[in-house]
Amino acid sequence: MxxxxxxxxxxxxxxxxxxxxxxxxxxxxxxxxNGQGQAFSPTDLVAAALANCMVTIMGIVARRDGMDLDGLEWETTKVMQSDPRKISEIQVEFHWSNAPEDAKFLQKIKNAAKTCPVALSIDPAIKQNIKFNF
Missing domain, CATH: 2.20.25 (N-terminal domain of TfIIb)
Incomplete structure (x- = not known):
């Protein structure tokens, strides 16, 4: 189906x-x-899929550990190359001002983020530049 x-x-x-x-x-x-830029482009969705998948996996790990990700925010930047036109890099910067002070938990969710299904599915030629501000 x-x-x-x-x-x-x-x-x-x-x-x-x-x-x-x-x-x-x-x-x-x-x-x-050649577009109007009035909605996500298909390549924007690839970049958003990476960041959102990372957070979904982080949330699964957090829930399993009895924690939550309240207040977590992120910014995603897609970098295009021109010839051939394709994504060359996706930058994701996470901000979590009220992150718990549990270093072991924070490392666990960072590791989980980097192994989300989208991160593992994106061609290795696309650089994934991930920054955790917590």
């Missing part, structure tokens, strides 16, 4: 529906690649 159903909307836009939940997203080509 498919996970996602998608269609082309025209004008370099697509829509995709997550069939189990009914949630949908729209993508738009970026301005520097």
């Amino acid at each position: 498919p996970t996602i159903k998608s269609s082309y909307l025209g004008n370099l836009r697509t829509t995709s529906e997550h069939l189990q939940s009914g949630n949908s997203i729209i993508t738009d080509a970026p301005v520097d690649n």
Whole structure:
């Protein structure tokens, strides 16, 4: 059974529906690649998938340890190369001002983040620059 159903909307836009939940997203080509830049581009979604997957795995580990990630925030930067046009680097910077002072737990979730399914699936030629500010 498919996970996602998608269609082309025209004008370099697509829509995709997550069939189990009914949630949908729209993508738009970026301005520097003939689009309007009014939604996530497909490559933006790759970068977001990395960071969000990391946090999901961190959350699973935290929950298992009786902790939570309340207050955790992050910024994701996608770096493109031009020839051929592709993602060359994804930078993720985590900020957690109220992180617990448990060094062992913090190291455990950092390790978990770096081994999330998306991190392991991205081509090794794409540099993953991950910074934890906690």
